[in-house]
Amino acid sequence: MLQLKLFLGLANVQCAMCRAVLETGANAETAKSLNDGIIYLMVVPYILVGVVGYAVYRLFYKK
Numbered sequence: 110m111l112q113l114k115l116f117l118g119l120a121n122v123q124c125a126m127c128r129a130v131l132e133t134g135a136n137a138e139t140a141k142s143l144n145d146g147i148i149y150l151m152v153v154p155y156i157l158v159g160v161v162g163y164a165v166y167r168l169f170y171k172k
Contacts, residue, residue, distance in 0.1 A: 130143060 130139070
C-alpha cells in the first residue's frame with residue numbers, strides 16, 4: 110500500500126510539472142510539442158519490447 114501511495118504521489122508531481130509549463134503563458138504550439146513528447150516517451154518502450162520479443166521468438170522457433 111505504501112508503494113501505491115508513493116507512486117501516486119510521484120504521478121501527481123509530474124502532472125503538476127506539465128501543468129506549470131503550460132500555465133506559464135505557453136502557446137498552443139508548446140502544448141502540442143509537450144503532448145508529442147509524452148506520446149514519444151510512451152511509445153518507444155513498447156517498440157523496444159516488441160523488437161526484443163520478436164528476436165527471442167525467432168531465436169527459439171528457428172527452423
